[in-house]
Amino acid sequence: MHNFNLKMIKIILVILVASAVVNMIGGISILKKNDYYFRPSYLTMQWDYWKTKAAYARYSGGNILDLFSSEEPAVSRFGKSGEEAVSIPVLLYHGVIKDSNWQPDEVNVRMDDFREQLFALKKAGWQTISLEDYSDFTQGKINLPEKSFLLTFDDGRTDSYYPVDPVLRALDYSAVMFVISNRSLSEEKEMGHFHLSQDELEHMLASGRWEMGSHTYDGHGFVPTNADGIQGHFLSSRMWLEAEKRLETEEEYKARIGGDMSASKKDLEKKLGIKAFSFAYPFGDFGETVENFPESRGSVIDEARNVFDLSFCQTASGDFPANYREGSFLAKRVNVNSLLSAKELLHILESNKDKPVLYEDYFFQNSGWISGWGTFQMENGAMTIGNTPADESGLAFLNGSYLWKDYKAAANIKLVKNGKVSLAARYHDGNNYMSCDYSNGSVSLTEKINKNLVSENVLLMDTGLSGGREAEVGVEVSGDKISCYLNGKEVVSGAVNENLSKGGISFKIWNPTERDSAVVVRELKVSPIGE
Amino acid sequence: MREGEIRFIDQTVPRALSWPLLNWKVRIGWRSLFYKSAIIIASGLLLFAIMLLKSKTTAEFYAEPVFFSYAIFVTAFVVSRIFSAMLYESSMDSLRQDTASARSFYLESYEPKVAFVIPCFNEERDIADSIINCYKINYPQDKLEVIAINDGSADRTLAVLQELQRTYPTLKIIDWPNQGKRWAMAAGFETSTAEIIIQLDSDSAVDPATFREWIDPFQNSRVAAVCAHGVPKNADKNIITRMQTAYYFMSFRILKAAESTFNTVFCLSGCGAAYRRSAVMPVLYHWLSESFLGRPTTYGDDRALTSWLLKRGESIIYNYKAVTYTVVPENWKQFMKQQLRWKKSWIINAIITSRFIWKKQPFVSLFYYFPLVLISFLTPFMTFHALIYAPLAKGVLPFYHIAGVILVTALIAIYYRFLDKSNKFWPYLFLWSLLNLFFMSFILIWAAFKIQDRGWGTR
Numbered sequence: 003m004h005n006f007n008l009k010m011i012k013i014i015l016v017i018l019v020a021s022a023v024v025n026m027i028g029g030i031s032i033l034k035k036n037d038y039y040f041r042p043s044y045l046t047m048q049w050d051y052w053k054t055k056a057a058y059a060r061y062s063g064g065n066i067l068d069l070f071s072s073e074e075p076a077v078s079r080f081g082k083s084g085e086e087a088v089s090i091p092v093l094l095y096h097g098v099i100k101d102s103n104w105q106p107d108e109v110n111v112r113m114d115d116f117r118e119q120l121f122a123l124k125k126a127g128w129q130t131i132s133l134e135d136y137s138d139f140t141q142g143k144i145n146l147p148e149k150s151f152l153l154t155f156d157d158g159r160t161d162s163y164y165p166v167d168p169v170l171r172a173l174d175y176s177a178v179m180f181v182i183s184n185r186s187l188s189e190e191k192e193m194g195h196f197h198l199s200q201d202e203l204e205h206m207l208a209s210g211r212w213e214m215g216s217h218t219y220d221g222h223g224f225v226p227t228n229a230d231g232i233q234g235h236f237l238s239s240r241m242w243l244e245a246e247k248r249l250e251t252e253e254e255y256k257a258r259i260g261g262d263m264s265a266s267k268k269d270l271e272k273k274l275g276i277k278a279f280s281f282a283y284p285f286g287d288f289g290e291t292v293e294n295f296p297e298s299r300g301s302v303i304d305e306a307r308n309v310f311d312l313s314f315c316q317t318a319s320g321d322f323p324a325n326y327r328e329g330s331f332l333a334k335r336v337n338v339n340s341l342l343s344a345k346e347l348l349h350i351l352e353s354n355k356d357k358p359v360l361y362e363d364y365f366f367q368n369s370g371w372i373s374g375w376g377t378f379q380m381e382n383g384a385m386t387i388g389n390t391p392a393d394e395s396g397l398a399f400l401n402g403s404y405l406w407k408d409y410k411a412a413a414n415i416k417l418v419k420n421g422k423v424s425l426a427a428r429y430h431d432g433n434n435y436m437s438c439d440y441s442n443g444s445v446s447l448t449e450k451i452n453k454n455l456v457s458e459n460v461l462l463m464d465t466g467l468s469g470g471r472e473a474e475v476g477v478e479v480s481g482d483k484i485s486c487y488l489n490g491k492e493v494v495s496g497a498v499n500e501n502l503s504k505g506g507i508s509f510k511i512w513n514p515t516e517r518d519s520a521v522v523v524r525e526l527k528v529s530p531i532g533e
Numbered sequence: 534m535r536e537g538e539i540r541f542i543d544q545t546v547p548r549a550l551s552w553p554l555l556n557w558k559v560r561i562g563w564r565s566l567f568y569k570s571a572i573i574i575a576s577g578l579l580l581f582a583i584m585l586l587k588s589k590t591t592a593e594f595y596a597e598p599v600f601f602s603y604a605i606f607v608t609a610f611v612v613s614r615i616f617s618a619m620l621y622e623s624s625m626d627s628l629r630q631d632t633a634s635a636r637s638f639y640l641e642s643y644e645p646k647v648a649f650v651i652p653c654f655n656e657e658r659d660i661a662d663s664i665i666n667c668y669k670i671n672y673p674q675d676k677l678e679v680i681a682i683n684d685g686s687a688d689r690t691l692a693v694l695q696e697l698q699r700t701y702p703t704l705k706i707i708d709w710p711n712q713g714k715r716w717a718m719a720a721g722f723e724t725s726t727a728e729i730i731i732q733l734d735s736d737s738a739v740d741p742a743t744f745r746e747w748i749d750p751f752q753n754s755r756v757a758a759v760c761a762h763g764v765p766k767n768a769d770k771n772i773i774t775r776m777q778t779a780y781y782f783m784s785f786r787i788l789k790a791a792e793s794t795f796n797t798v799f800c801l802s803g804c805g806a807a808y809r810r811s812a813v814m815p816v817l818y819h820w821l822s823e824s825f826l827g828r829p830t831t832y833g834d835d836r837a838l839t840s841w842l843l844k845r846g847e848s849i850i851y852n853y854k855a856v857t858y859t860v861v862p863e864n865w866k867q868f869m870k871q872q873l874r875w876k877k878s879w880i881i882n883a884i885i886t887s888r889f890i891w892k893k894q895p896f897v898s899l900f901y902y903f904p905l906v907l908i909s910f911l912t913p914f915m916t917f918h919a920l921i922y923a924p925l926a927k928g929v930l931p932f933y934h935i936a937g938v939i940l941v942t943a944l945i946a947i948y949y950r951f952l953d954k955s956n957k958f959w960p961y962l963f964l965w966s967l968l969n970l971f972f973m974s975f976i977l978i979w980a981a982f983k984i985q986d987r988g989w990g991t992r
Contacts, residue, residue: 004627004628004630004631004753004755007623007624007627007630007631008624008627008795008796011620011623011624011627011794011795012795012896014620015613015616015617015620015794015900016900018613018616019609019612019613019616019900022609022612022613022616023605023609026580026583026584026587026605026608026609027605029580029581029584029588030584030587030588030605031588033584033585033588034588037588037589040585040588040589
């Protein structure tokens with residue numbers, strides 16, 4: 003009897019211990035797989051979410067109790083105004099730094115500034131869109147509400163996810179992460195890693211707040227460009243083959259960068275199960291800063307176009323900070339960091355709004371002028387653009403004027419010191435425009451395409467600008483004809499480059515010898531021609 | 534409880550062994566129910582915390598099979614001890630039922646002849662109390678025998694004994710030159726005619742109130758020896774004694790109870806062991822002449838005798854209802870000396886026992902004894918790896934390892950609380966555990982090196 007009972011007890015013990023072991027091993031492996039939810043970083047994110055939500059409630063003047071209420075009543079996708087967007091700005095961030103002792107640089111942004119920037123956008127009614135929406139919009143397939151923007155992060159860094167995600171969640175925003183696939187997807191990452199791991203990327207995708215794009219396979223770096231080991235960007239430089247003592251051929255170059263791009267696409271699609279159709283150029287370099295291989299500008303974009311549907315670079319100085327419905331393969335992004343205040347950022351985005359061609363500006367408040375380079379000042383009815391010891395010219399353009407076609411613009415200008423003042427029309431960016439240039443002794447018509455001076459029609463005459471006197475200058479573009487006016491009279495005219503069928507206006511001062519020259523602009527009036 | 538009173542078994546132990554885990558003494562009441570639920574929830578949370586910790590610290594099995602297996606193994610071992618201890622009452626019930634079915638009744642007052650055997654060596658201070666205490670118990674005096682063996686004491690022990698003999702004429706004194714505790718005990722077994730022989734250390738005392746509980750299990754003829762529950766007399770003296778009190782409680786109520794579930798208690802502790810004389814006599818001379826690595830074993834006598842009984846296939850149990858009091862070391866030096874002595878005897882005995890236990894008790898060997906031996910010898914190395922090697926070689930601080938030890942201790946502490954809510958020493962279990970982690974697991978290695986040093990080594 004007792005022996006039988008002992009046997010029973012033994013059987014029960016074995017069952018209990020075996021189930022304990024099975025449960026333990028099973029539990030450990032389940033927890034290991036879902037380790038993500040038990041990291042301090044995940045718990046911090048939950049805490050940050052509530053903190054951000056409360057902070058935004060305070061910022062937007064709402065009631066703290068709104069935190070617990072359900073979502074706002076759904077307004078139409080086109081917002082309260084119901085207006086449609088004509089352009090979409092794209093913002094670019096890298097790391098978001100929580101350390102309060104960190105000194106701001108041009109790449110990263112301080113956490114407080116980042117939050118302030120997004121809060122300002124949210125409060126002003128801006129809403130994020132998806133990559134696909136962006137792509138469809140620029141191709142003219144869909145309409146989007148007026149205040150739509152695309153939020154992007156480069157490099158796939160942990161510090162652009164952990165601090166950022168709670169803010170996105172609190173503001174109901176989404177973002178795109180451009181991932182250097184080999185650095186994120188290659189092997190298991192240790193705790194405290196710099197690049198996001200596959201596990202983290204999967205959780206980001208699952209949250210529905212993140213999309214992924216490619217930031218090369220492993221091309222976010224440098225290659226030697228000559229025997230001395232001078233380094234150049236991986237994508238835009240021909241690599242020096244030390245073993246063979248030569249530069250790679252163009253074919254080898256294309257195979258290298260094309261291979262990197264398609265490897266990245268494959269990697270992302272296979273490992274994350276997404277459609278990787280977008281690409282961001284490392285360093286924003288798509289071939290425009292090349293030393294040993296000027297043709298790379300075309301090549302980088304061509305190779306990218308073979309693999310991807312859409313690519314992202316950064317705005318250069320003087321670029322319109324938004325993307326229009328031109329189906330462009332190249333999207334321009336505004337690089338945001340701590341050096342840009344929330345107010346300035348909001349100004350850039352708000353001024354993107356298409357301006358009517360019937361436009362008057364008395365320069366008491368900035369209604370969309372953006373300084374490309376040099377100094378910029380607007381006060382008391384005057385806009386002053388100057389050059390600096392570093393820049394021989396200074397430029398400001400009117401944001402929201404990009405879609406203007408046929409118009410006449412006139413303004414009063416005055417020179418401080420000497421120099422050449424340009425009033426540009428059909429302005430695309432700092433390298434593509436038509437302009438009327440006025441100096442003390444000449445008026446000229448300039449045609450600039452892709453940085454190159456295509457034509458310059460110079461007329462020597464006394465413009466009456468010398469001695470700081472004011473003169474009225476004007477430009478008229480209509481179809482393919484452009485005319486320059488001085489004090490109401492047409493002085494020179496010519497043909498508009500065929501690539502410049504539309505474009506806005508800008509003012510520029512140029513003086514390579516006196517680096518403290520400036521142009522003072524007053525009373526700008528723009529009116530449409532025709533109609 | 535009157536002499537000769539008989540109660541039928543189906544009244545005292547009415548349950549059949551249907552589902553052992555349900556045999557916990559469940560008192561109905563909200564407070565008790567609340568307390569028990571809290572304990573179950575706490576142990577669930579703890580198991581989760583342990584798994585979480587392990588999921589964080591252990592690599593995959595494929596990456597570090599040794600450490601992964603060790604981590605699972607140790608936790609499973611602790612859990613298996615607690616499960617076994619939970620089944621203890623079922624096993625005891627079964628023994629009682631077995632007695633009843635053999636005889637069809639169960640004696641409430643079973644009174645065989647009992648002898649106390651007390652070896653003394655320089656014990657003039659404590660011996661009188663011990664002996665007087667033996668005569669105090671509630672047991673027919675004609676069935677009680679007290680034998681004191683003066684093992685060549687240099688002090689007044691003999692004089693004290695002779696003085697006592699005037700008050701208690703039945704006290705038997707054996708006086709001889711020093712031969713060691715083992716021989717003293719053997720003399721007791723030889724001299725006495727009692728059926729049950731209780732070996733008491735000179736500083737131990739039986740709790741008169743619970744004495745019959747000790748004798749009671751011998752009603753079942755298969756029971757060869759019964760271990761009583763040891764409680765330190767000087768429990769509340771200082772931190773060292775409090776810590777040992779917590780350890781004693783855990784060691785008896787969990788570890789010994791777990792061993793007892795399978796009727797294989799591996800050590801009848803010196804502070805209170807009752808033997809059936811007829812079971813001991815056949816192994817007495819084997820035990821006396823035992824040697825290890827060519828030298829006679831002079832300590833761990835209790836362990837060795839238990840081992841001989843196990844070798845004969847005897848059933849050895851522990852009854853927590855019977856209480857004996859003992860004195861525990863009050864300073865670190867004595868404490869460490871005792872630990873070293875215990876570890877040495879444990880090593881020797883582990884080797885001796887390993888030779889036969891797998892034949893006699895295959896189940897216990899597989900699920901308890903060999904795992905215990907393996908863990909005991911592995912732990913110093915694992916501890917060395919976690920506390921010294923990993924921090925120095927890999928820069929990995931042992932926070933997780935220490936947290937793991939604390940969590941497993943907490944699991945034990947929860948069962949401790951479940952067994953006895955009123956025992957206030959449970960927090961010291963953590964101190965014991967940390968001391969064990971940082972120090973005592975290494976003592977085993979030290980003990981292994983000093984194994985040939987066979988002095989008395991007692992207090």
